[in-house]
Each structure stands twice: as structure tokens, then as C-alpha cells.
Amino acid sequence: MSRIMTLPKIGVNMTEAVVDEWFVKPGDVVGEGDAIFLAETDKATQEIFATDSGIVGKLIANEGDTVQINEPIMVLLDEGEEYDETSPIAQPAVTEKEEAAVTKVVIAKPQTPAPIKSTVGERIKISPLARKTAKDEGIDILSLSPIKPGKRITKSDVLRLRESALSTRVQRGAVTASSTALDTLTITVNADMLVSLCQKLNDSGVAAGNVDIITKAAAVAIREHGAVNGFAEQINIAVEAETTEGLSNPVVIGADKKTVAQIKADVDASVSVASGANFAVTNLGALGVESHVPAKSILNCATLAIGCVTKGFAADEFDNPVVRKQLKMTLAFDADVIDRAVAAMFIMQVQKLVENPMLMLAL
Amino acid sequence: MSEITVRQALNDALREEMEIDPTVIIMGCDIAVRGGPFGVTLGLLDQFGRKRVKDTPISEPGFTGAGVGAAATGLRPIVEILYSDWLTLCTDQIVNMAAKMRYMFGGKVNMPLVIRAPFGAGGGVAAQHSQSFEAWFNHIPGLKVVAPITPYDVKGMLKAAIRDDNPVMFFEHKRSYQITGEVPDNEDYIVPFGKAAIRREGTDVTIVSYSMMSIRAQNAAEELAKQGISCEVIDLRSILPLDYETVMNSIAKTNRVVVCQEANLRGGLAADIVAEIIDRGFDLLDAPPVRVGAPNVPMPYNAGLEALCIPDEENIKEAVMKVMSND
Incomplete structure (x- = not known):
């Protein structure tokens, strides 16, 4: 019409x-x-x-x-x-x-x-510090909200959003991780000093195994490479052990601050699945497996798989073959969440500490 | 170290400087024979004689002007204004003469004049004896303004003031004379101007204060600590020059600030400090700064009303809660 x-x-x-x-x-x-x-x-x-x-x-x-x-x-x-x-x-x-x-x-x-109208019209109640922090973090202030409606947005609100974004990212990564194959890095480390330390500890009446020392080494390395556990403040490591009766994965809370004997005690004390882990160590080596690649992470975090100690030949400084004890470690992680370079630096640090555990005295 | 009062610290500072430097003289109403209305100058007449410790007629413009002239011609006079409220009478001598002379004569004249002025409220002395005028003199280029509160600072800053070649307004709180604190024995020390003291370290809120308000701020901070609020208390000691470096470093840590003064709020020093804080560190602030001060009324004589008007620990705690509230 x-x-x-x-x-x-x-x-x-x-x-x-x-x-x-x-x-x-x-x-x-x-x-x-x-x-x-x-x-x-x-x-x-x-x-x-x-x-x-x-x-x-x-x-x-x-x-x-x-x-x-x-x-x-x-x-x-x-x-x-x-x-x-x-x-x-x-x-x-x-x-x-x-x-x-x-x-x-x-x-x-x-x-x-x-x-223009929709942004100019509404005044956002935000402190100067929060505004600057958001800018520095690349966070759009329109995505911020105060802890209670009507309150001013402060720096802590910006940090809260950043933390939740980070954990969302980790969770998102975890979802991917559990549904798709993980990235893996495998290295062979010299286990001479590890085995000898274990022996000495046991001779002195301190019950601790390879896995406990390696767990401690991983925890200390995470301190330097926080991305590996999603920058969680407390380093909580699930120590997974496959048994013929199923999987047990006790969690060692604050593992970097514990002695190997305490780690061993924590692992022995609990067999149920505990929550709060942000890194995992899995030990099929205990069953004599030389190496394995975790295809998925049960606990939604990066996982270090430890193989058993074997004897092998390595070249000494004159390129002559020498027999040494060694074991293989594989780090499985989601590259969407953790940069491969960071993962590599992390596992190299673990190697350094496992090959020379005394270094941990200084870290 | 000895535990002495503020009164003794002032007396010691005067005596020591008069012993060191024969050009140091003091004058004011009742300061010689009577030893000062607050007992600050007791014994000085006996030790130094009438030429150096002079009682004056009740004429603030007269004896302040005499002090300006004495300072310009080679002496280092300390003029006592019995109550700082009487600064109104001699402000021309201070603002137009003392503060300007060195500048207008191209630096050819020194002005080593100290004006001691008991200020602050309390004790039921009513509207004409309870005022705090530090903001007036903070506004005047050419002056230095200090308001220390501990015996250590009072002694060290009065000695620094006497040695300074510029006019110094020395505000001592009239309710502070009995406050005690440790002062080193037989040590000729000074407390330099322009350096604040951190009386208590904290992480949540910075409380900027001076004179009696710094003591109240410390008390308030102690109580707030029990509620889990950690306050950093800064005692400015020196108002002009003012140690903004210490203030801003603290705010960089806490991101929240309360500024306290005992004077009524309008046109006060706290407003000036807040403005400077915003100029220097707007992006450090997670909340609008809050001021503490008296209401904009003449100080009442009635004890109940007076207590209501003097800013105290409760007012400081309320201000801290406000700056923490994010409302």
C-alpha cells in the first residue's frame, strides 16, 4: 500500500x-x-x-x-x-x-x-586504580562488575575477573585435554644420584621412593614456572598410582614446602580421590613400565608420567659408553593452556633437580 | 635516653640553642619572670638574663615586629604567641614582613625568626583559644610551617627552626605539654624539616596526620587492627615543606587514604593535601580520599559540644571504614 x-x-x-x-x-x-x-x-x-x-x-x-x-x-x-x-x-x-x-x-x-549512546549514557563507577589496572591487563571495563551491586569497581574486582578468566582458561583447556590428545614432552634423565639418594635415605630410616623425590622436584620447579599449574598459589600435586585394584591419587597439598618424607606420608595416608590438585604425577614405573604417555588427564591438569629406572648406555665426556641408571619422564599438557616453551623449560628444570637432587636444598 | 615531657623538650631545646649561640633571644608575654604561661621557658631568665629573655607588653604586632627587626639585623629571635589565635594580630608582620623580606631584598637579608604558637582545641577554652591556623600560613610562600608532637621531634625541630635562616611557624599543641617520650641525653641532634615519620606500618589504608591527630590516628589504627584493617599512620611533623614522597609511597601500597586535621575542614590543610595526592597519583587511588576535621563552627565552650567538635579516634575510624566501603 x-x-x-x-x-x-x-x-x-x-x-x-x-x-x-x-x-x-x-x-x-x-x-x-x-x-x-x-x-x-x-x-x-x-x-x-x-x-x-x-x-x-x-x-x-x-x-x-x-x-x-x-x-x-x-x-x-x-x-x-x-x-x-x-x-x-x-x-x-x-x-x-x-x-x-x-x-x-x-x-x-x-x-x-x-x-555511542549506550557507552556515553551510562557512567561506570570505577576507581582510578581499577581503571588503570584494567587497562594494563587489557580488560574492558564494561566487563567488570563490583562485588556488590551499586558499589564502586575497585582493583580487587579487576583481579577477581582476571583470576576467573585464568581459571576458565585452565578449565577450558582441561575440557579439551580430557577430550582430545595432549601435547607431550619426553626426556631421559640420569638417575644415578636419585637412586643413590633414595638408598641413603632408606639406610637412614627415612622411607621415601623415587616418585616422592621427583614429586618434590616437580613442585619446586612449578614455583619457577607457575603457568604449569595455572598460577595457583598453592602447589597441590596428585600422585597417581595405578594398581591392579584401580587408580589411587592422593593429593599432596603445598608439595613444594614438604619434605620427601612428608610427601611419602601424605601419599600413603590417603587412597581416595581428593580434590584441589593442580598438577599430577603418575607412576607406572612402579609397575615396571619404562615410559608411558598419558592420553588424557583424569584430574584436568598437566601430568608428569614417570617410568621405571633402567640401566642404559650413555656417552661420557670422551664419547665412551658408560653404564648409568636412567628413567624416562613424560610431561603431558594442553598447549592451549601452557606454552610449549614454558612446558619445556619446566621439564628441563625437573631434570636438573632429579639429576642433582641436592640443588633442592638451595631452592 | 631519658623519658621527658614535651614541655621539658621545648625548654631543653631553647636552653641548648641559647648556650650554643649568643644571638638567640626569646620574647613574649610572661615568658621571663613567670617562665611562660605553660611553663615552657622556666629557668631561662635566671640562666641567660633579661637582655636575652624578654617579657613584652601584650602587643603581638609590637613584639612580633620587634622580632622581625631583630632577625633582619643579626639576632635569632624566638617569639612566643601565647595562643596561636592571637596570630590574627601580628599576621601583617609575619606575612608581609617576615615572609617577604628575604625575597624582596634579593637575598641580602636573612630572617631567622621562629614564631612559637600553641594551637589546637581542648580543655574548655572556647572559640577564641581553640583554633588551628596552620592552613593560613601554609598558604604563604616564604614561610616554613612545622607541627611536631613527640618530645623527640619537638626538641629536634625547635632546634632546627632556630638554626634556620627563614621564618618558621612552630605550632605546638597546647594539650601536648605533658606527653612524654624518649629523648637522647647529651646529644645535639636536630630533626630536619620535610621528612615525615611512619608511626605504624600497614597495608590497607594510609592515614596522613600531624600533631595531636597523629596520636589519635595511632589509637584508631590499633583498634582497627583488631577488626583486621591494617592502617599505615604517617605523622607529617613538617607541614611546609611536606614530605609527599613518603605519603605517595604509602598510597602506592595501600591505594586508600584518609587525611586528618584538627582544624575545621573548610579550606583546610587536609583539602590541600588531598588535592596534591590527586595531582601526583590519581591512578594509585582505589577509593576517593576522605578527610577528617572539625565541623565548620566556632569551637563551643560547653564541654559536651566541644567533645563533639574535636575530631577524635571515632571520626578517624569512621573515615577509614568509609574509604574501605567502596560505596
């Missing part, structure tokens, strides 16, 4: 406008809120926006014409319709005209500058 669009009233005192320049011509498609012509009004030169959508059938007002408000300015058609001077034209009732035009303008006007 063809219909007439009239000049909308856009200022309180506006009574008429001069059509300066049309932006549309017959045949153009016009959406409600589109600028259709430039007008000189009592206030200034400004754009007039369409109050309806359709196809321009005819421009009634010509450039240079002075048009009173609510006077027809153009004819709009529906799609597929042809403009015909004689076709019936819907004439909105005059009493409704002004009202309709005004309300429509109110709706139409903000459509163009919508994004």
Missing part, C-alpha cells in the same frame, strides 16, 4: 523546514531511521530521518521548498508496487500524524549513533 510520509517535528519550536538536499530518489529503499534529506530548521541545518520503511515512490517536496510540519514530503511504496498517481494512498488521520511522527522520530533518531 503506498503511503505518504510527512515532515516530522524534531524540535519543540520547529514549525517548518527548508529542504536543502535530498539523500534519496524514487526507487531507493529506505529504512526507518535512515537520513533522507538535509533540512534547514529554526535551529540549524540537520538531517531528517525516515519515520517509516519502504521504497521511495515519489518525492513530493522539491529542494528549496519550505515544508510545514505534518505536510507530505514523499510517497513510500511496498515492494513490488509501482507508483501510480491514481493509486489509492493511505492517509494517516491528521490528529495521529503529529503524534506518530514525533514518537517515531524519538525512536528513529538514536538508531544511527546507537553504540
Whole structure:
């Protein structure tokens, strides 16, 4: 149905406008809120926006014409319709005209500058420090919220968001990790000193095995490479042991601060699945397996798999073969969460500590 | 070390400086024969004689002007204004003469003048004897302004003030004379201007204070610590120059600040300090700074109303809670 669009009233005192320049011509498609012509009004030169959508059938007002408000300015058609001077034209009732035009303008006007309006209009109550911290962290302040509604956003709110983003990232990584193959890094380490330390400890009445010393080494290395456990403040390591009766994975809380004897005691004390682990050590070596690659992580964290101690040949400094004790370690992790380079640095640090456990006295 | 009062610390500082330097003189109402209305100058007349310890008529503009002239011509006078409220009478001598002379004469005149002015509220001495005017003099280029509170600082800063070649406004709190503290025996020390003291270390809120308010701030901080709020209390000691380095370092740690003064709030030193903090470290602030001060009324004589008007530990605690609230 063809219909007439009239000049909308856009200022309180506006009574008429001069059509300066049309932006549309017959045949153009016009959406409600589109600028259709430039007008000189009592206030200034400004754009007039369409109050309806359709196809321009005819421009009634010509450039240079002075048009009173609510006077027809153009004819709009529906799609597929042809403009015909004689076709019936819907004439909105005059009493409704002004009202309709005004309300429509109110709706139409903000459509163009919508994004600006939504950000400028709302003031965000945020401290200068929080604003700066968010900027430094690359966090959009629109994504922040105070701890209680109505309170000011402070630095702690920014840090809270960052922490949750981090843990989301770890969780997301974990989901991937449990559903897809992990990245793995495998190294062979010299176990001469590890085995000899174990022997000495046991001779002195301290019950501790290879896995306990390696767990301690991993914990100490995580201190330097926090990305490996998602920057968790406390280094909690699940020590998984496969048994013929199933899997046990006691968690050693704050493993880096414990002695190997305490780690051993923690592992022995608990056989149930405990929560709170942010790193895992798995020991199929205890069953005589030389190496294994964890295809998925049960506890949703990076996992260090330890193989059994074997004897093997290695080259000494003169390239002569020497027999030494060695074992293989494989770190399984999700590269979406932990950079491969960080993972490599971490496992090299573990190697250094396992090959020379006395270094841990200084760390 | 000996435990002495603020009164004794002031007396010791005056005596020691007068012994060291024969050009040091003191004058004011009742300071010679009577030994000072607060007993600060007891014994000095006997030791140094009438030429160096002078009782004056009750004319602050007269004897302050005499002090300015004496300072300009080679002596190091200490002028006592019995109540700092009377600074109104001699402000022309201080602001237009003492503070300007060295500058306007191209540095050819020194102005080693010390104005001792007991200030602060309490004790029911009413509206004309309870005021704190440090903000007025902080506004004047050419002056130095200090307000120490511990016996150690009082003695060391009065000695520093006497040795300074510029006019120094020395504000001593009139309720502080009986406060005791340790001061080294037989040691000629000074406390330099422009260095604040951290009276208590903390991590949550910085409380900037001076004079009696620093003692109240420490008391408030002790109580707040029981609620798990850790306050760092800074005693400025020296108002002009002011140690903003210490203030800003503390705020960099706590990100929240309360600034205390005993004077009524409007146009006060706390406002000036807050403005400077914002200039220097807007991005360090996690909350709007909060000021503590008296209401903008003349100090009432009535004991109940007076207690209501003097900012105390409760006001400081409320301010700390406000700055912690994030409202």
C-alpha cells in the first residue's frame, strides 16, 4: 500500500523546514531511521530521518521548498508496487500524524549513533586504580562488575575477573585435554644420584621412593614456572598410582614446602580421590613400565608420567659408553593452556633437580 | 635516653640553642619572670638574663615586629604567641614582613625568626583559644610551617627552626605539654624539616596526620587492627615543606587514604593535601580520599559540644571504614 510520509517535528519550536538536499530518489529503499534529506530548521541545518520503511515512490517536496510540519514530503511504496498517481494512498488521520511522527522520530533518531549512546549514557563507577589496572591487563571495563551491586569497581574486582578468566582458561583447556590428545614432552634423565639418594635415605630410616623425590622436584620447579599449574598459589600435586585394584591419587597439598618424607606420608595416608590438585604425577614405573604417555588427564591438569629406572648406555665426556641408571619422564599438557616453551623449560628444570637432587636444598 | 615531657623538650631545646649561640633571644608575654604561661621557658631568665629573655607588653604586632627587626639585623629571635589565635594580630608582620623580606631584598637579608604558637582545641577554652591556623600560613610562600608532637621531634625541630635562616611557624599543641617520650641525653641532634615519620606500618589504608591527630590516628589504627584493617599512620611533623614522597609511597601500597586535621575542614590543610595526592597519583587511588576535621563552627565552650567538635579516634575510624566501603 503506498503511503505518504510527512515532515516530522524534531524540535519543540520547529514549525517548518527548508529542504536543502535530498539523500534519496524514487526507487531507493529506505529504512526507518535512515537520513533522507538535509533540512534547514529554526535551529540549524540537520538531517531528517525516515519515520517509516519502504521504497521511495515519489518525492513530493522539491529542494528549496519550505515544508510545514505534518505536510507530505514523499510517497513510500511496498515492494513490488509501482507508483501510480491514481493509486489509492493511505492517509494517516491528521490528529495521529503529529503524534506518530514525533514518537517515531524519538525512536528513529538514536538508531544511527546507537553504540555511542549506550557507552556515553551510562557512567561506570570505577576507581582510578581499577581503571588503570584494567587497562594494563587489557580488560574492558564494561566487563567488570563490583562485588556488590551499586558499589564502586575497585582493583580487587579487576583481579577477581582476571583470576576467573585464568581459571576458565585452565578449565577450558582441561575440557579439551580430557577430550582430545595432549601435547607431550619426553626426556631421559640420569638417575644415578636419585637412586643413590633414595638408598641413603632408606639406610637412614627415612622411607621415601623415587616418585616422592621427583614429586618434590616437580613442585619446586612449578614455583619457577607457575603457568604449569595455572598460577595457583598453592602447589597441590596428585600422585597417581595405578594398581591392579584401580587408580589411587592422593593429593599432596603445598608439595613444594614438604619434605620427601612428608610427601611419602601424605601419599600413603590417603587412597581416595581428593580434590584441589593442580598438577599430577603418575607412576607406572612402579609397575615396571619404562615410559608411558598419558592420553588424557583424569584430574584436568598437566601430568608428569614417570617410568621405571633402567640401566642404559650413555656417552661420557670422551664419547665412551658408560653404564648409568636412567628413567624416562613424560610431561603431558594442553598447549592451549601452557606454552610449549614454558612446558619445556619446566621439564628441563625437573631434570636438573632429579639429576642433582641436592640443588633442592638451595631452592 | 631519658623519658621527658614535651614541655621539658621545648625548654631543653631553647636552653641548648641559647648556650650554643649568643644571638638567640626569646620574647613574649610572661615568658621571663613567670617562665611562660605553660611553663615552657622556666629557668631561662635566671640562666641567660633579661637582655636575652624578654617579657613584652601584650602587643603581638609590637613584639612580633620587634622580632622581625631583630632577625633582619643579626639576632635569632624566638617569639612566643601565647595562643596561636592571637596570630590574627601580628599576621601583617609575619606575612608581609617576615615572609617577604628575604625575597624582596634579593637575598641580602636573612630572617631567622621562629614564631612559637600553641594551637589546637581542648580543655574548655572556647572559640577564641581553640583554633588551628596552620592552613593560613601554609598558604604563604616564604614561610616554613612545622607541627611536631613527640618530645623527640619537638626538641629536634625547635632546634632546627632556630638554626634556620627563614621564618618558621612552630605550632605546638597546647594539650601536648605533658606527653612524654624518649629523648637522647647529651646529644645535639636536630630533626630536619620535610621528612615525615611512619608511626605504624600497614597495608590497607594510609592515614596522613600531624600533631595531636597523629596520636589519635595511632589509637584508631590499633583498634582497627583488631577488626583486621591494617592502617599505615604517617605523622607529617613538617607541614611546609611536606614530605609527599613518603605519603605517595604509602598510597602506592595501600591505594586508600584518609587525611586528618584538627582544624575545621573548610579550606583546610587536609583539602590541600588531598588535592596534591590527586595531582601526583590519581591512578594509585582505589577509593576517593576522605578527610577528617572539625565541623565548620566556632569551637563551643560547653564541654559536651566541644567533645563533639574535636575530631577524635571515632571520626578517624569512621573515615577509614568509609574509604574501605567502596560505596
